[in-house]
Amino acid sequence: MLLLWVAVVAVSALATPAPGAGGQRRGAVQAWPDAPNVVLVVSDSFDGRLTFYPGSQVVKLPFINFMKAHGTSFLNAYTNSPICCPSRAAMWSGLFTHLTESWNNFKGLDPNYTTWMDVMEKHGYRTQKFGKLDYTSGHHSISNRVEAWTRDVAFLLRQEGRPMVNLVPKKTKVRVMEGDWKNTDRAVNWLRKEAVNYTQPFFLYLGLNLPHPYPSPSSGENFGSSTFHTSLYWLKKVSYDAIKIPKWSPLSEMHPIDYYSSYTKNCTGKFTEKEIKDIRAFYYAMCAETDAMLGEIILALHQLDLLQKTIVIYTSDHGELAMEHRQFYKMSMYEASAHVPLLIMGPGIKTNLQVSNVVSLVDIYPTMLGMP
Secondary structure, eight states: OOHHHTTTOOSOOOOOOOSSSSSSSTTTTOOOOTTEEEEEESSSSOOOGGGGGGGGBBBBBBBHHHHHHHEEEEEEEOOOOHHHHHHHHHHHOOOOOOHHHHSTTOOOOOOOOHHHHHHHHTTOOOOOOEOOOOBBBBOOOOOGGGTTHHHHHHHTTOOOOOEEEEEOOOOTTTOOOOHHHHHHHHHHHHHHHTTTOOOOOEEEEEOOOOOOOOBBBBGTTOOOOEEEEHHHHTTTBGGGGGGGOOOOGGGSSHHHHHHHHHTTTOOOOOOOOOHHHHHHHHHHHHHHHHHHHHHHHHHHHHHHTTTGGGGEEEESSSSOOOOOGGSSOOOOOOOHHHHHOEEOOOOOOOOEEEEEEEGGGGGGHHHHHHHH
């Protein structure tokens, strides 16, 4: 697998300081003075195909488009496992899933595992993280240990809630996912109050939950997350006429695994074309809100005169089926579920470049260590 750093000719190769060669923090060595700052924004469930043509025509994503114009975008970037925790375990460790043995959301990395952020901090970077991480073991329910193998157990949720939409009927409602906006504000405040004063390079991580579907408590005691929730403000960013209705195979002709997935995701019932199109429209609107949070970070860097000194990376843990193959969620190696966005801009990064090389989230680890 090619390193992303090599593929985009990211930054000039800088020697890594030898451990123990002096330093200031916990035995850390001083980073090279010309090392760039790094900001990594990782969302959840973002279909990477929306970042390039023709998928990019369905929703307005101005800050992703800004990154495309001022940096390099990867057209064939994929998750290593289309489930939250296994995907993130691969990204933070640089190891493929068969090595992390993170097969479901219950099992991830050991809490003390050395990630690339730990290595960067050891070599002089000031580091900070906000928002969703979800790469260590034990943060999901006990059912996540076994539901990958069987749902025929009484205490397990046999089906998710039926996918549905929920609209906030306010044209001025911008901050729909309040938790993500709160973490975005925290990241911006950290840039303004702390990072701008550092003499060392810094690394900032922001994890977003959007555009993951919202919880659906109306579905019963063991509800999942099957609600696509947005406001009129974001829905207006979607080109409704450009939304395609995916073709479905008849239930009788579906592969058993596809049928199983469709059944457990409560998608084997009847859906009108309007229902399907609305689910997809609301999902795209949630992507637009995600783009705006990315934009808050980019704007803050620009206002603080840090943008030209900072490498900005945007990606996601996996995609979202949004009713393709008669499914929503992820948990599938179909394109909508496995294809992720990957955009990089900053000093040394080629601008307006699209790279067709196949890359994946494990490449983040060596890329990060290639920067300082």
